[in-house]
Structures are given as structure tokens and as C-alpha cells.
Amino acid sequence: MPQVEAAVRVRPLDELDIGAIVRIDERITGIYRPEVWEQRVGYYLRRDPDASQVAEADGRVVGFMLGDLRAGEFGLEEPSGWIERFGIDPDYRGRDLGKRLFETILRHFRARGASTVRTLVDQKDTRVAGFLGALGFTPSGLLALEIQIPPSAQESS
Amino acid sequence: MKVEQHTLERKYHDAVEHWRRHWLPDYDSLMAGWEKYFPKDDRFCLCAKMECDTPDRVSVGEHAGEKKRLAPDELTEDEARHLLAIIRAQASTEFGSIQQHSGTLARAQDDEDRFWVLRVMAEELRHGYQMFHLLLSQDWSKASGGVQGREMVEEILSMGTGSHVLDAFNLEYDSFVDNVCFAALVDRVGKYQLTMQKVCAYKPMADSMPPMLREEAFHLAAGVIPMRRWAKRAAQGDVLITMPAMQRSVNKWYPRALEMFGDERGGDTNVKMGFKDMKNRPAQDLYIEEVRRMIRDINLRYLRARFPDYRPEKAEQVLDEFERTRGRHQGVAYEDLLKLPDRRFFRRKGEPAWTMVGVDGDTFNDVEEYLRHLARQLSEAYLASRDMRLYAETLRGVASGQLTVEDATRRMPKLKRVGGTCPCSRSVRWVVEEPAVEDRR
Numbered sequence: 001m002p003q004v005e006a007a008v009r010v011r012p013l014d015e016l017d018i019g020a021i022v023r024i025d026e027r028i029t030g031i032y033r034p035e036v037w038e039q040r041v042g043y044y045l046r047r048d049p050d051a052s053q054v055a056e057a058d059g060r061v062v063g064f065m066l067g068d069l070r071a072g073e074f075g076l077e078e079p080s081g082w083i084e085r086f087g088i089d090p091d092y093r094g095r096d097l098g099k100r101l102f103e104t105i106l107r108h109f110r111a112r113g114a115s116t117v118r119t120l121v122d123q124k125d126t127r128v129a130g131f132l133g134a135l136g137f138t139p140s141g142l143l144a145l146e147i148q149i150p151p152s153a154q155e156s157s
Numbered sequence: 158m159k160v161e162q163h164t165l166e167r168k169y170h171d172a173v174e175h176w177r178r179h180w181l182p183d184y185d186s187l188m189a190g191w192e193k194y195f196p197k198d199d200r201f202c203l204c205a206k207m208e209c210d211t212p213d214r215v216s217v218g219e220h221a222g223e224k225k226r227l228a229p230d231e232l233t234e235d236e237a238r239h240l241l242a243i244i245r246a247q248a249s250t251e252f253g254s255i256q257q258h259s260g261t262l263a264r265a266q267d268d269e270d271r272f273w274v275l276r277v278m279a280e281e282l283r284h285g286y287q288m289f290h291l292l293l294s295q296d297w298s299k300a301s302g303g304v305q306g307r308e309m310v311e312e313i314l315s316m317g318t319g320s321h322v323l324d325a326f327n328l329e330y331d332s333f334v335d336n337v338c339f340a341a342l343v344d345r346v347g348k349y350q351l352t353m354q355k356v357c358a359y360k361p362m363a364d365s366m367p368p369m370l371r372e373e374a375f376h377l378a379a380g381v382i383p384m385r386r387w388a389k390r391a392a393q394g395d396v397l398i399t400m401p402a403m404q405r406s407v408n409k410w411y412p413r414a415l416e417m418f419g420d421e422r423g424g425d426t427n428v429k430m431g432f433k434d435m436k437n438r439p440a441q442d443l444y445i446e447e448v449r450r451m452i453r454d455i456n457l458r459y460l461r462a463r464f465p466d467y468r469p470e471k472a473e474q475v476l477d478e479f480e481r482t483r484g485r486h487q488g489v490a491y492e493d494l495l496k497l498p499d500r501r502f503f504r505r506k507g508e509p510a511w512t513m514v515g516v517d518g519d520t521f522n523d524v525e526e527y528l529r530h531l532a533r534q535l536s537e538a539y540l541a542s543r544d545m546r547l548y549a550e551t552l553r554g555v556a557s558g559q560l561t562v563e564d565a566t567r568r569m570p571k572l573k574r575v576g577g578t579c580p581c582s583r584s585v586r587w588v589v590e591e592p593a594v595e596d597r598r
Binding site: 012013015018019024026034035038039040041045046047048049050070111112113152 | 158195197198209274276329371374375377378379380381382386387447450451456457458464469
């Protein structure tokens with residue numbers, strides 16, 4: 001943990017943040033996957049760069065939150081903000097960086113006409129679920145459902 | 158956040174569409190492939206977008222605190238003339254970049270890269286259209302010496318590579334590497350200009366900036382992300398794309414990009430009139446630091462691909478060592494990495510114009526030796542261009558004392574398309590501009 005509390009700056013995502021996001025993800029998951037983040041950052045930048053934010057401290061990016069505004073999915077015609085990916089460098093946790101990122105994105109969603117922000121979380125991931133709960137997220141009336149695709153007869157024989 | 162969309166009067170809209178059919182012939186394939194490459198994204202719309210809730214008070218310059226101007230008549234004649242030149246230059250660059258991209262677009266090795274650039278081209282067309290909206294929705298005659306909006310639109314649509322207002326838009330691409338490096342380097346200057354103009358004291362101009370900036374964010378990604386992917390491929394031994402190929406393209410575009418900021422000593426008028434919030438040199442300084450970050454990011458991508466077992470800290474440590482010693486590491490040489498050229502390298506405008514400074518900042522005294530140095534730093538295709546021949550001749554004139562620096566900058570001939578807006582029926586010829594007062598924009 002750095003000894004001195006650094007000034008934190010939250011700003012919109014840009015294309016030069018990919019390396020930092022890859023690094024944060026690698027610190028959290030132990031997996032180096034630049035191709036995934038190149039694709040995802042390209043996606044968010046072309047849709048709405050202000051809906052994704054990064055947090056800088058000590059002169060480098062130490063947290064990110066990626067989202068966008070969508071309408072017309074799952075029968076939800078009104079525009080909703082979606083928070084889809086986020087990560088905080090483990091050395092910088094406990095400083096409310098996630099909250100600051102979320103509040104910045106929330107202001108943007110509000111300005112774009114959204115009245116709801118949505119996300120999905122693995123119920124077994126208590127750390128992430130706890131973080132989202134602390135931000136004010138509550139279980140939605142929408143239920144996430146899935147089904148495993150059974151192998152075809154040819155594959156199972 | 159409220160964004161209004163406007164369409165030009167039919168005859169102007171049709172003129173832009175006509176121009177698009179010549180310079181963006183793949184537009185239909187972009188539309189056909191939109192869902193595949195940009196799923197969920199709103200479809201492209203050729204229109205002007207005005208953000209309505211921007212500040213209505215001037216924030217910089219001698220009119221700070223006053224209400225922003227809504228029409229050219231509310232500006233002084235001098236201010237209106239100055240702003241008109243900015244709008245005209247902005248429009249010229251938007252259309253110019255499409256012409257440049259179109260020359261080598263089909264050479265992209267990867268369809269996704271090609272579609273990304275195609276989308277960039279379509280959005281640049283929209284940005285040009287946006288500037289036309291500014292020109293045509295108000296009466297600029299007091300600033301234009303009586304030239305009507307119709308004539309200004311015709312002039313801009315008739316420009317070809319060689320006759321655009323800014324030099325970066327007068328060079329042709331040599332390969333698809335240029336498409337990508339141009340997006341990473343020259344579009345980045347565009348981002349700076351648009352950001353500076355967000356404060357513009359002329360409100361319609363300020364209102365135009367946020368939608369353009371949102372689109373510009375992807376344009377930079379369309380440059381940097383392919384460069385990152387190419388660095389990985391180069392590190393893995395792919396002979397079809399190399400770090401030296403990218404470096405030569407960086408060396409070609411970076412000096413022109415720096416010159417787009419205007420003379421390092423200028424920019425006071427823009428700030429004084431409230432049109433931009435930074436002068437040229439500070440903006441250029443920030444840009445240089447950003448490009449330095451970009452180069453470092455791409456080099457780290459290269460090193461991680463070359464040494465997959467290295468942790469990020471180790472790769473950064475190796476890169477730091479390279480930057481300090483310019484040595485070697487486990488078979489990789491400093492020359493294998495991308496480098497940021499010196500800001501005075503290969504300049505023909507601005508403070509270091511026509512000085513002979515090498516890519517690493519070393520100074521040359523002999524013209525022929527300097528040209529040999531340039532030949533090692535630039536692509537063969539570009540060396541064989543008319544632009545380079547004229548540059549070399551002019552440089553020799555400056556070095557021998559036959560030309561002053563100011564004359565040399567002015568005497569660079571430009572390719573002019575003369576006649577009307579339709580490129581299919583008009584001729585092209587080389588002309589030398591009459592000497593004019595150099596505008597330190």
C-alpha cells in the first residue's frame with residue numbers, strides 16, 4: 001500500500017488506458033489478456049466514451065469502470081445505464097475509488113436520460129456483490145436465467 | 158444532455174453525398190457490414206449534431222464573462238474573419254483525411270481494421286458536414302469579403318490531397334500502415350483542437366464540439382489498437398508487419414502533426430478572442446507527452462509478447478532500462494522498439510522550420526548528410542514522392558542562403574484541383590501560392 005494518500009482524478013476512458021486496464025485485470029485475475037481489453041475498450045469508446053471512466057492516482061490509472069447506455073433490450077424500452085466491467089488495483093482498494101467512478105458514470109447516465117442503472121453479478125462473488133450493494137444496487141425484478149446447451153447426439157455418441 | 162440534429166438544405170446535402178460517392182465508395186459496404194462490426198451501435202447519420210446545454214458565457218479571453226455570440230454579426234469583423242478561417246480549416250481537414258484514407262484502405266490485411274477505418278472516414282464526413290452547417294446556417298459575408306456560403310462549400314469540396322489548408326492533409330498514404338498511424342497521431346491533434354474549441358465564444362461552434370469529440374475517441378482507438386496488435390505480431394516474428402515499418406510512418410506523420418498546432422510562438426489571438434483555451438506551445442507540449450505515453454504503451458505490448466513469462470513490472474523495468482541505456486536485452490535491441498522523434502525533426506513550419514535536426518535530436522550541418530539521414534528514417538515509397546523532392550530542393554535553397562526560412566515555408570507548391578466540386582471531370586495542376594502573410598494560427 002502506498003505510504004502517502006495520492007490525489008485521485010476521475011476522467012473518461014481513452015485508448016491509452018488499455019495497458020493500465022490490462023495490468024489491473026492481471027493483478028486481480030492473474031491472467032494477461034490484452035486482446036480481450038483491446039476489443040472491449042474499442043467497443044466502449046465507439047459507443048459513448050463518457051459512460052466509461054478511469055481513476056488516476058500517483059500519476060497512473062488504478063481503477064476503471066466501463067458501461068454504456070442501451071434501450072430496447074429484454075423488453076426494456078426506456079434507456080438504462082449498464083455497468084459491465086470494473087476493477088480497482090488491489091493496492092488502491094478501500095479508498096472509495098469505485099464509488100467515485102460510479103458516481104461520475106451515474107451523473108452521465110442521468111444527463112443522457114436514464115433513470116435506472118443495471119448490472120449482473122455472480123451471486124457467489126460476495127466481494128463484488130457487497131461492493132454493488134454498498135453503492136445502492138438492490139435485486140432487480142428481472143431474473144437472470146440461463147440454460148446449458150446439451151451436446152448434439154453426434155457429439156455425445 | 159440534449160443533442161439536436163440538423164440536415165443541410167437539400168442542394169448542399171446532395172453535394173456532400175455526391176462527393177462521398179467519389180471519395181468514400183465503400184460507404185455501402187460499411188452500411189452492409191455495420192451490424193457485424195458495430196453491433197448495437199446507432200447507425201451512421203449524415204447530419205450536424207448540436208449539443209444544446211453547453212455554457213452560454215465566454216470563459217476565456219477579453220470577452221470572458223460575456224454572453225456567447227450566436228451569430229457572426231455579434232463578433233467584430235476581425236473576430237469573424239479569424240473564426241471563419243478556423244471553421245474553413247477544420248472542414249478542409251475532415252474532407253482531406255477521407256481522401257487520404259481512401260487511397261490505401263483496400264490494402265488492410267484485416268477486415269476489422271478496414272471497417273474501423275471506414276467508420277472513421279464516414280464520421281469525418283459528418284464532421285465536415287458539421288462545419289458546413291456552421292458556414293451555411295449564418296451569414297458570414299462580412300468576414301468573407303462577400304464570398305457566399307455556397308462558394309465556400311464548393312471551394313472546400315473541390316480541394317484535393319495537396320490543396321488542403323494544413324500540410325498533414327496534403328500527403329498521400331504509402332500503405333495501410335499510414336492509415337493507422339495517421340489515426341493515432343494526426344487524429345490526436347484533432348482531439349486537442351476540438352477540446353480547445355469547446356470553450357469557443359461563438360456558441361454554435363462550441364455546441365458542435367462535444368458530439369465530434371465523442372466520435373473522435375473511437376478514431377484514436379482505430380489507430381492505437383491496430384498498432385498494439387501489430388506490435389504483438391512483430392514481436393512474435395510476423396514478417397508482414399514490423400516495428401521499423403511503424404516507426405517510419407511515425408516519423409512521417411509526427412512532424413506534420415506537431416505543425417498542425419500552429420507556430421510554437423503563436424496562438425495568442427485564439428485565446429484573446431475566446432475561441433480556444435490554450436496557446437499553441439502548451440497544447441503541443443501536452444500532445445507530445447501523450448504521444449510519448451502511446452509509444453511506451455505499444456513498446457510494452459511488444460515486450461510482453463516477446464517475453465510472455467515476464468510480469469508487467471519486469472517488462473516495465475526492461476523498457477526503462479532500454480530508454481536509459483539504448484542497449485540490448487535477451488536478443489531485443491533498442492532499435493527494435495518504437496521511438497518518439499525529436500520535436501524539431503523534419504520540420505518545415507513553426508519555430509524549428511528548416512533546421513536540420515535528426516530523429517534523436519542530433520544536429521546536422523550538411524544538407525546531403527541530413528537528407529541521407531532522412532532517407533534512413535522514412536519509407537522508400539515516401540522518399541520517392543514529389544513532396545520529398547520539393548522538400549529536398551527547398552532545404553538546399555535554405556542551407557545555401559538562397560531562400561529565407563519564411564520564403565521556403567511559403568514556396569512549398571501545392572497540388573490544386575481547379576474548377577468545380579466534382580472530381581470526376583476536373584483537372585489537377587501544380588501551382589505555387591502567391592506569397593502571403595504567414596498566419597501563426
